Amino acid sequence: MDMINEYRPSLMRGLKALLHRELKKWLKDPVMVVMFVLQPLIWMGLLGKSLNIGGLFSSNIIDLSQVMSLPQVVPIPGDVIINPPGLQVVLLNGTKLSQVMLANLNSTISSLSSMVMQSAFGVTDYFSFMSVGMISMIVVTTTMFSGVSIVWDRRLGFLGKVLSTPVSRAAIIFSKVLNATLRAMFQATVILVLAYLLGLQLSPSFTPINLLGIYAAVFLLSVGLSSIFVAFSIRSTRMERPMQFITLVTMPLMFSSNIFFPIQLMPEWLQVVASVNPLTYLTDAVRYLTILPTDLSAVIMDFLYLGLFASIFSIIGIILSWRYLTM
DSSP: OOHTTTOOOOOHHHHHHHHHHHHHHHTTTTTHHHHHHHHHHHHHIIIIHHGGGGGGGGGGSSSSHHTTTOOOSSSSSSOOOOOOOOTTTEEEEEEEOOHHHHHHHHHHHHHHHHHHHHHHHHHSHHHHHHHHHHHHHHHHHHHTHHHHHHHHHHHHHHHHHTSSSSOOOOHHHHHHHHHHHHHHHHHHHHHHHHHHHHHHOOOOOOOTTHHHHHHHHHHHHHHHHHHHHHHHHHOOOHHHHHHHHHHHHHHHHHHHHTTTGGGGSSSSHHHHHHTHHHHHHHHHHHHHHHHHHHHHOHHHHHEEEEEEEHHHHHHHHHHHHHHHOOO
């Protein structure tokens, strides 16, 4: 009897059992696994390839015949020929562009495209910029269903059965968080492989060791976001509540970060929002570890922010689990 009274449940044992159940439930559904693989492929294949921002600076969208028919491009009196170094522009009587300009216009626009893309996005193709940002988007879409899972367990009666056992309530919360985190890391791997096959241009400073940094950054953000979604749904008995919260925050989180567009080109008020958005720091860290030259100081700052974010919200999740996690 004394041994029974002195029994203390192991947090790790309960966490391991609940996490095994969560992962087994996911892996036993082949449709769900296939959808997790197809989702990033569809986004990158459609959105990443259709948003050809570099094409805006292509000569293909310029009607050269219209350019040649301009009545007076630059008013220069007399018969003057101007031949700037590297451009070879010839103006006769200030009336029309010459054939020399027409011959060099395509190469000039191509050079301009590379310069603008490099300056704005840090790379010369938008697909590499966006496909890396897809990792942050997938983390959001994966972790947001951790809250739905706990509501579903309550409605099925499983949560009540677990709460009647000596298993720590923190283990219940962290099983949901770690399940979403492992799934997010799996999808991050899928995204990187598919992006590379579709044309992702890695930085010369990229090494396989950088993958460990990517997984660490994904882990930290997933823990923080999962804790938020679980904490919001911890007292809910209706599926509509977490779904409404997901609908409310998902789009603002993604489009107020640097997933699709660089922060420096956003309006000033949106730059302030992006500077506190955790997705910005994950995307920034992953880009420095994949497509951009590695900036160690910037990566360290990103990890400090993500670590603080994960710590604060995981602690909040544990506190709320002790106060509000009931049958």
